[in-house]
Amino acid sequence: MTVLVGYLPNPLGEATLRAGVEEARRRSEPLLVLNMSRDDVLVDARRAGVDDLARVERDVSELGVDVEVVQVEEGSDPADVIVGEASARGASVVVIGLRHRTAVGKLIMGSVAQRILLDARCPVLAVKEEVA
Amino acid sequence: MSTEATTAPEGTTPSGAGPLGRVRDRAQLGLCAALALAGVVVVVDASRLGEVTSSNDPVGPRAMPFLVGGALVVVAVLYALDVLRGGVGEAEAGEDVELGHRADWRTVGLLGGAFALNAVLIEPLGWVISGSLLFFLSAFALGNRHHVRGLAIGIALALGTFYAFAIGLGVNLPAGILQGIL
Amino acid sequence: MDNVNALLGGFADVITPMNLLIALLGVTVGTAVGVLPGIGPAMTVALLLPITYGLPVEQSLILFGGIFYGGMYGGSTTSILLNTPGESASVVTALEGNKMAKAGRAAQALATSAIGSFVAGTIATAAIVFVMPQVVDFAVTLGPPEFLAIILVAFVGTAAILGSSRVRGFAALLVGLALGLVGTDFVTGQQRLTFGSPFLADNIDVVVVAVGIFAVGEALWVAAHLRRKAGTVIPVGRPWMSKEDWGRSWKPWLRGTALGFPFGAIPAGGAEIPTFLSYLTERKLTKHPEEFGKGAIEGVAGPEAANNASAAGTMVPLLALGLPTNATAAIIIAAFMSYGIEPGPLLLTKEPDLVWMLVASLFIGNFFLLVLNLPLAPAWAKLLRIPRPYLYAGILFFASMGAYAVNAxxxxxxxxxxxxxxxxxxxxxxxxxxxxxxGAILGPLVERKARQALQLTGGDASGLVGGPVAWVCYAFIVAVLVWPLVSRLRRGRGGDDDPPAGGDGENPSPEVELARATTTEGRAS
Incomplete structure (x- = not known):
């Protein structure tokens, strides 16, 4: 069993990560930090740099949590990748960030968070942007 | 750099190689042949033109094609010599192009198909339908898997362009079977 | 001061709400396509050409002028933030600009490039006002033989100088000339290369050629080699510069302008050489040589100014002679022709209002670009997140719409x-x-001029080589064609990799390599 965190290189992502670390400690489970970027765009704001991921790994290890950092760069659907990885690793909980979206934004782009909430087979912990 | 040429980038040929060194990227010779053929076609086509010259037009319609066709053949030969001496044209790079691996012919074929389908359907079905299909199928060929979104964008684009350009600016776009509805 | 009066008249024509709106639309679209991967200003103008048939000619030219200038600005944004220059002329900008961005100075790099582009664009556009009429005065004295010779210089220039391989450049030129032959001969009415097809009898529309080669060809090419990974974009705030940055930027801007404009104005000059020269100059003159290669602001300011000044410079041969020296200018020539306006030395005499309005709209577009780009740079960077399938499907969509709309x-x-x-x-x-x-655009023109020239002399071939200007042109052509052979003989047997019909002979130093990369990448934009 493991705690899966969907990590993004922004304040919301850091808040998500903190919640994931707490969750991993509480459950005494290892932490899996997943950063997903789409392969069908020229740049993806979700993509974390190598330095970023190294820092995450170092910081979380220093907190005494068993951590693995994974970067996925294939596929065009972050929700699919996170849900798939969660069931493949047998995650006990998925921690994601929840961004505020306008009604129109939801309609046009859909919501990655919403898909994860609906499709994941395990509990999902959603960290809200206001908290970050 | 082209697919074959990546294994032998420029400068790897031993400097001792003779003037007729190793041919890199043989497909280039096919292009030379095509150029020469085009030159011959231009010349043959021109030679069947009537030689109409007059005081108004002392040159006639044949001179230019003869010149262009002949030059095409000459350039094809020079090009072939360049290739035989190991010359390689650098395939075009770009910000969204990755030349490391083989060309993805499946995608290109699907795009060509979508394009041809649009050409066939544009008059009977009209631009709104054929254009939506073109966008949807092209996006699919390029790896889009959000089918509903792809189709929705396609329809929105086709409708938008039809109203803005055909109706707004008077551009020639056929309404097809939707004539009267749009 | 006739020119200035005429220009003021042009301003008066442009400053109507509708025209200003169109200029704004042009620079916005231009910046957007400059930022977007895979789309350049030439492709955009080609795609928009058929759908602007419904607009009056003045407005479509304002639109195209805006796109032309806007594309330059947009291209520098991507080269700085992503190190993937969209335009060939931005390759040099990426050298220092991307290093600056990585060092956390993206805002300053964007600012110096935007303000430098504005300064260079304004000075160079002002230079058009004074240089162009002079060139026209000279050009109207030329007869068909001289004019023919000048067009041939443009041919040889684009084919042999701009590319990395002469033989490949000439092959492309000849294919274009052959495409230009298709259709009905304008004197005798005979069908050439139509193969009996009534569709081809009416000539192949230049718009279809341009859209096919630029848009469809590019989309297919990218589709075959699609990059399958996202890059990291460097986050930026609003561009700004400190006092020191201003102090280090203004001289490179002016030097870049001085280098860029003449290169743009001569046939076959292009933007690649001046941007590169400007980079070398700034590297030599800088007081901070240690920063070069690590993000020196001079290395962004100079080349960006050179790039824009050269873009403005291309307007001189375009408006004064009807000669296109880059791809976008070629499409604008096609646009003139599609409106039944023959580009050439008589353009300024026949359509003075149109020409001056276009020049005035360039000033205004340049100003809009500064206003649009300084605060909005972060927003433009968001365009890079459009999924590739939609982007390239969109190109094919607009390409087929435009090509169909030409003749239905x-x-x-x-x-x-x-x-x-x-x-x-x-x-x-x-x-x-x-x-x-x-070749496809000027080929038919060349044939007509040549036949006119011979008509005047009654078929005597000497009619083709009359006049000192023509002699200079032919001497230039011969020099360009023969030079590689001479230098090859002089140096004995050079490297085996050189194409026999030319190419760059010397052992490539890093600089030459860079220049070569620049020119090869230049073909799409």
């Missing part, structure tokens, strides 16, 4: 696909695209 014939769509395949093959084999377009 489905046949043109098949022709477009064939030309797209040709464009694909050219990119695959490293044939430059610009000579083909120039």
């Amino acid at each position: 014939q489905p046949f043109d769509l098949f022709l477009l696909l064939g030309l797209g395949a040709l464009g694909f093959a050219m990119r695959r084999f490293g044939l430059p695209v610009l000579p083909l377009i120039v």
